[in-house]
Amino acid sequence: GIQVEQSPPDLILQEGANSTLRCNFSDSVNNLQWFHQNPWGQLINLFYIPSGTKQNGRLSATTVATERYSLLYISSSQTTDSGVYFCAVEFGNEKLTFGTGTRLTIIP
Amino acid sequence: DAMVIQNPRYQVTQFGKPVTLSCSQTLNHNVMYWYQQKSSQAPKLLFHYYDKDFNNEADTPDNFQSRRPNTSFCFLDIRSPGLGDAAMYLCATSREIPGRNEQFFGPGTRLTVL
Numbered sequence: 001g002i003q004v005e006q007s008p009p010d011l012i013l014q015e016g017a018n019s020t021l022r023c024n025f026s027d028s029v030n031n032l033q034w035f036h037q038n039p040w041g042q043l044i045n046l047f048y049i050p051s052g053t054k055q056n057g058r059l060s061a062t063t064v065a066t067e068r069y070s071l072l073y074i075s076s077s078q079t080t081d082s083g084v085y086f087c088a089v090e091f092g093n094e095k096l097t098f099g100t101g102t103r104l105t106i107i108p
Numbered sequence: 109d110a111m112v113i114q115n116p117r118y119q120v121t122q123f124g125k126p127v128t129l130s131c132s133q134t135l136n137h138n139v140m141y142w143y144q145q146k147s148s149q150a151p152k153l154l155f156h157y158y159d160k161d162f163n164n165e166a167d168t169p170d171n172f173q174s175r176r177p178n179t180s181f182c183f184l185d186i187r188s189p190g191l192g193d194a195a196m197y198l199c200a201t202s203r204e205i206p207g208r209n210e211q212f213f214g215p216g217t218r219l220t221v222l
Contacts, residue, residue, distance in 0.1 A: 030209075031210070033210060033211065035213070040215070041145075041196050041215070041216045042213065042216060043198060043200075043213040043216075044213075045212060048210040086150060095153050095156075096209075096211060098150035098151055101150055
């Protein structure tokens with residue numbers, strides 16, 4: 001079946017630090033999204049990025065579709081960045097498949 | 109602002125007592141989805157509507173039903189909730205554009221079964 005793996009599973013950082021989250025997937029994708037799930041459970045769209053690089057403030061993402069991975073960069077972390085980060089991919093006409101998630105904790 | 113709205117945000121029900129969760133959207137998207145997310149797990153797709161066409165995932169229990177009376181609204185009915193159905197239920201929408209299917213999520217309804 002389709003495999004979407006994220007690393008690391010858990011990450012604890014001091015406020016102000018930078019971080020890189022990774023998403024590996026097992027097949028070619030036509031859709032890749034990064035989400036932040038806040039402590040109240042809402043999934044917030046960060047990026048729609050099936051290929052290439054995008055930036056939004058302190059966050060940026062890069063997807064290298066030919067090598068089947070995507071990276072999410074968070075710079076100058078703030079406590080509000082805490083939560084679980086999911087990548088989710090869509091293959092062909094298949095449903096959106098979520099990765100295993102990375103739980104990020106930012107310590108003041 | 110265009111958005112996906114879910115009501116209620118928190119729902120408590122008793123074992124076996126039917127419950128309905130609602131989702132509405134002002135994005136005018138033609139596709140609506142229901143996901144179930146249990147603690148420390150990724151969201152799991154239950155079913156989706158492409159316009160009025162209903163698509164059920166093969167492993168979605170019969171206990172879960174859905175209705176979409178119009179473009180804006182979608183309901184999740186749990187006919188006889190069990191303790192194992194306690195979870196966060198997430199509604200999402202997308203505009204089906206060939207080559208681009210970005211999904212947007214509501215805030216979720218957290219269901220407790222007593």
